[in-house]
Amino acid sequence: MERACVALISGGLDSALAAKLMLEQRLEVQGLFLSMSWGCCEKAKAQACAQQLGIPLMVLSVGDAYLDVLRAPKYGYGSGMNPCVDCRIYMFRIAKRYMEEVGAGFVVTGEVLGQRPMSQMRRPLDLIEAESGLEGLLLRPLSAQLLEPTLPELLGIVDRERLLNLAGRSRQEQFALAKAGGITEHSTPAGGCLLTDEHFAKKAKDLFANEEHPTTKDMELLTIGRHFRVAAHTKIIIGRNELENLMLEGHAQEGYTCLRPKFAGPAALVAGACAEEAKSLAVSLILRHTKEEKRPGGALSFWVNGSPWTTERQRRDVSQPASDAIKL
Numbered sequence: 631m632e633r634a635c636v637a638l639i640s641g642g643l644d645s646a647l648a649a650k651l652m653l654e655q656r657l658e659v660q661g662l663f664l665s666m667s668w669g670c671c672e673k674a675k676a677q678a679c680a681q682q683l684g685i686p687l688m689v690l691s692v693g694d695a696y697l698d699v700l701r702a703p704k705y706g707y708g709s710g711m712n713p714c715v716d717c718r719i720y721m722f723r724i725a726k727r728y729m730e731e732v733g734a735g736f737v738v739t740g741e742v743l744g745q746r747p748m749s750q751m752r753r754p755l756d757l758i759e760a761e762s763g764l765e766g767l768l769l770r771p772l773s774a775q776l777l778e779p780t781l782p783e784l785l786g787i788v789d790r791e792r793l794l795n796l797a798g799r800s801r802q803e804q805f806a807l808a809k810a811g812g813i814t815e816h817s818t819p820a821g822g823c824l825l826t827d828e829h830f831a832k833k834a835k836d837l838f839a840n841e842e843h844p845t846t847k848d849m850e851l852l853t854i855g856r857h858f859r860v861a862a863h864t865k866i867i868i869g870r871n872e873l874e875n876l877m878l879e880g881h882a883q884e885g886y887t888c889l890r891p892k893f894a895g896p897a898a899l900v901a902g903a904c905a906e907e908a909k910s911l912a913v914s915l916i917l918r919h920t921k922e923e924k925r926p927g928g929a930l931s932f933w934v935n936g937s938p939w940t941t942e943r944q945r946r947d948v949s950q951p952a953s954d955a956i957k958l
């Protein structure tokens with residue numbers, strides 16, 4: 631077996647410590663960051679962390695196939711829409727393929743026994759190892775002394791005595807190790823996966839309930855603006871600030887229609903079919919989120935996907951603002 635491993639780097643402290651334990655044993659470490667483009671992990675932190683450790687980092691996207699896992703996870707969801715067991719199996723399968731591609735001998739993660747109820751208890755750890763096809767090749771250095779020895783330990787490539795026996799949710803020992811090892815580039819434990827966030831989960835569940843084949847782009851949009859469901863395949867997103875307005879404008883491609891008012895007001899992106907009704911609802915929602923609503927009637931001018939468009943203010947724009955739109 632090669633004295634080289636692939637270390638999954640998330641940007642958090644635990645994965646950085648796990649990789650450092652390998653470096654201390656003079657193993658070659660190739661970092662791997664698996665990116666969810668809707669911002670579940672912190673790519674910039676992972677890059678800074680790899681740089682501080684002095685290891686190369688490959689960034690790979692989980693891709694649209696991950697959405698099948700999200701739609702129907704074999705092992706269910708956690709508190710939000712987080713399919714943690716299936717998510718890890720999916721990611722570790724990618725790590726296995728990458729390990730084989732770069733000729734490394736095993737995969738290293740920062741998992742800690744008992745730290746997370748869904749995916750880091752002993753049974754799910756074993757299950758994840760087996761289903762990802764990494765049996766004997768998945769080393770969790772922070773808890774290794776509490777787990778069955780892996781192949782690199784049995785072969786003497788990794789010295790088990792120099793691995794750790796951490797367990798549970800306390801992070802005190804990790805903080806002490808980080809301080810002693812000079813590891814400063816990592817995200818705070820309070821950050822985390824958007825899929826566990828109840829508001830994000832609500833929007834994600836709505837997306838999967840209304841779209842047969844959502845894309846990673848649809849998931850990315852869940853991180854921007856206020857979302858309103860107006861029909862089975864149509865949603866309106868209202869920007870909350872200028873940056874979001876610009877981001878919504880950037881999504882004005884096929885299947886998406888962006889209304890940008892020529893008066894002071896937020897951008898609205900219609901995701902899905904944009905018939906007159908949806909456009910009219912978008913106008914209502916824009917008016918609901920601007921002081922313009924309080925002005926007397928008259929024509930309203932917009933850019934619609936970059937082309938000028940003018941409409942008369944409708945009665946319901948003021949009296950029943952967007953009552954057909956469900957806030958997500």
Ligand code: SF4
Binds near residue numbers: 712715718823824
């Ligand atoms: S918290 Fe999010 S990224 Fe982490 S395993 Fe669960 S679903 Fe995957």
